[in-house]
Amino acid sequence: MKDMTDTPSQGAIRSVAIVDDHPLYSDALAAALQLTFPEARVEKAQTLGAALELVDSGFAPDLVMFDLKLPDVCGISGFKRLRAALPDAPILVISSLTSAQVVEALMEDGAAGFLPKDASSQVLRQALRDIAGGGKYVHSGYRGTSITELPDDRIEEAHPKLAELTPQQQKIMKLICAGKPNKQIAYELSLAEATVKAHITALLRRLGVQNRTQAAVLVESAQPATAMGTGEADAQAFLSH
Structure with a gap:
């Protein structure tokens, strides 16, 4: 997730919540986001419960980066709970679970986008560009023929x-x-x-x-x-x- 400084900082992304239980990945994502949005406040949570506590404390992120597989989450219900808590914040799901059925369900339930965890920095940059501009992003690998x-x-x-x-x-x-x-x-x-x-x-x-x-x-x-x-x-x- 390097070489991301040329991503346009449009869309006023001033705060980001990273919800992921893998510290190394979460730290790398936070570093990449700081390069892209240097003024943004980045908060990290390793569980859905911790993320909801952040929201309850008054943190209202402009962007959420969410991993589906969390210790206290069963299925896409975790995403739905976070979506309900933050109805106006775009949520980019970044997960190792990459079924087209799951991606379709997430997008129907209001996700701003989906990326597999092995996505390149260029792909992440494009996703951030689209979402910061008010759009949605789904990796091209999940737009295949049904x-x-x-x-x-x-x-x-x-x-x-x-x-x-x-x-x-x-x-x-x-x-x-x-x-x-x-x-x-x-x-x-x-x-x-x-x-x-x-x-x-x-x-x-x-x-x-x-x-x-x-x-x-x-x-x-x-x-x-x-x-x-x-x-x-x-x-x-x-x-x-």
């Missing part, structure tokens, strides 16, 4: 196990990933709802998962957009809390 955007004849490329599904089950899986309920799937495919339920039961068995949510996470987390990150187990754990 299964819902793939043609039916290429859907099996999203995950090897999809090749084991019948063409009809692949269509249903695509609609599941798009968030369609059984009734809507039945309507769009001109099937009886009972037939859709039977197909879903069969495809869940083939994919080795227990429900629709796990199936969607399994498929989406294995796409190229998430190749840098963790597997579906972490994604499922975070999205269920």
Whole structure:
């Protein structure tokens, strides 16, 4: 995270909260931020509880840099609690958990951006530039094609196990990933709802998962957009809390 002095200090970033339980990474991030915003006050917290105490004490940061995996956090609920405590502050999530499902959920819940922890200083600089200017930033590695955007004849490329599904089950899986309920799937495919339920039961068995949510996470987390990150187990754990 060096060579960041050329980042524009637009957006009046006067105070930053770093919420991360790894002291070395937190210190390096603080040093980088001081180079970028030399006048900014930087406060660090190793737990969500400590971060909320900072807020309760009157600290109102212009930017929060937040790690999802904290000792007192279970799933993305920690982010949601911080978002509720600081509704107006942009929160840039920097985490080793890099599932597209998690990134999408964070952005829908109001995150200002997402970066993997192994992002380069140039990428961090761009994220800070965009967020300081009032925009949002998501690393390009998490803007890949979704299964819902793939043609039916290429859907099996999203995950090897999809090749084991019948063409009809692949269509249903695509609609599941798009968030369609059984009734809507039945309507769009001109099937009886009972037939859709039977197909879903069969495809869940083939994919080795227990429900629709796990199936969607399994498929989406294995796409190229998430190749840098963790597997579906972490994604499922975070999205269920």
